[in-house]
Amino acid sequence: MSRYTQLSLEERCSIARLREAGQSIRQIAATLDRQPSTIARELKRNTGNRIGYQPAYAQAQTSARRWTGSRLERDEDLRDAVLARLSAGWSPEQIAGRFEREEGRKVISHETIYRFVYAQLKRTNDTKWRLYLPRAKIKRGWRTKGGWPRTHGKCSIHERPPDIASRQIPGHWEADCMLFRTPGPAFLIAHERHSRITLAIPQPRLKAQTVAECLTRLLEPLAPELRQSITFDNGGEFYRHHLLASQLGIHTYFCDPRAPWQKGGVENAIGRLRRALPTKTNPTELLPQQLDAILANYNNTPRKCLGFKTPAETFNLLHFGCESTPGSSPG
Known part of the structure; x- marks a missing residue:
């Protein structure tokens, strides 16, 4: 049995020519060595009301029916759900992971979401589409940051115990200024490096x-288990770090000069918060409840590194776990 193939443009030209010559469907089918049902279906589906059967028009109609487009182009409900979460500040990876966690199966990939947004950006030439993305960039890529040296009298980050770098033990913090x-x-x-919980305190001056x-x-x-160490960059605002050690027993560590990326957790958190707090923001005009809402949104967004649990969920488990340990309750 021969395998069916789509009609080519040349065959459509022959159909149009033979049709104009007054031949029947069976005669056209015999000439092209096709089934009569194939010719009948072709004429029925691709004949225009005004122009009749035209090869170019028939070819365009067939191509249009075969185009499926992006998954988000075709599924309106899924597209609305994805765009709503992007508007709430979720990244494509967080959205894809949370869908999979909720549905118990893979619903959509983060790459599909990225491609959809960048396709819309290119197709519509509307740069506002980039605001759906975590970094709001026109093109995908990485950026680096620098720093300045202030290392005298500080404990280097390279002296931190290996446990801190693994992020497996809670109670190790990073701090920076936005x-x-x-x-x-x-x-x-x-x-906090383990749970990724992030807190912000307004400062009139550093x-x-x-x-x-x-x-x-x-x-x-x-609890002492949740405040074991804290890592800073070399900014002068952290000059009094020894107060944390003397009053709370917290170990303090400092990044290398011009290497703030070594405390990548807080750098990443600040980058995410920039979506709601761009540099043009005037902090003095931001109401406390507005800042609380921004932090609540951040801390209640699922993270891939946490198995798509949220930082708030993870930190609450740690906090209550420490409170329930023997000797931690009031005596």
């Missing part, structure tokens, strides 16, 4: 004493 175009005010960002006191007040209520 700066804005307006000079002076900033946000002090603290990030004074070393104030920064150290804020971090002390932030970490003091936690």
Whole structure:
């Protein structure tokens, strides 16, 4: 049995010519060595009301029916669900992972979401589509950052125990400051490496004493197991780091000069928060409840590294686990 093949453009030209000559469907089929049903179906599906049967028009109609497009182009409900989560600040990988966790099967890949957004950006020439993406970039790629040297009298990050680098043990933090175009005010960002929980404290000015006191007040209520160490870059605002060691017993470590990427957790957190807090933001005009909502959205977004649980879920398990250990309850 011969395998069926689609009609070619040349065959469609022959159909049009023979049809104009007054031949029947069976005569055309015999000439082209095709089944009469094939010719009948071709004429029925690809004949225009006004132009009749034209080879170019028939070829275009067939191509249009065979084009399926992106999965998100075809599935309106899935597209709306994906765009809603992108608007909420989720990354494509978080969306794909959460769908798989909820449905128990792979629903869509993160690469499909990326390709859909970039296809829309190219097709519509509307740069607003980039705002759906975590870094809001026109083109995909990586960017690097620099720093400045301040290392005297500080414990190097290379002296940290290997357990901290593995992220498997909770209680190890990273801190940095989120700066804005307006000079002076900033946000002090603290990030826990295991759970990825991220906290922010407004700072009117980046004074070393104030920064150290804020971090002390932030970490003091936690169980000792959840505040073992903290890593900084070489900014002068962390000059009073020894207060954390003396008052809370926290070990402090510092990145190499011009290498803030060595505390990648808090750098990544700041990059994600930039979507809601761009550099043009004036921190003094941001209401406390607005900042709380931004942090709540960040901490309740699932993460691939956590098995698509959220940082809030993970940290709550750690926190309550420490509270329930023997000797941790009030006596």
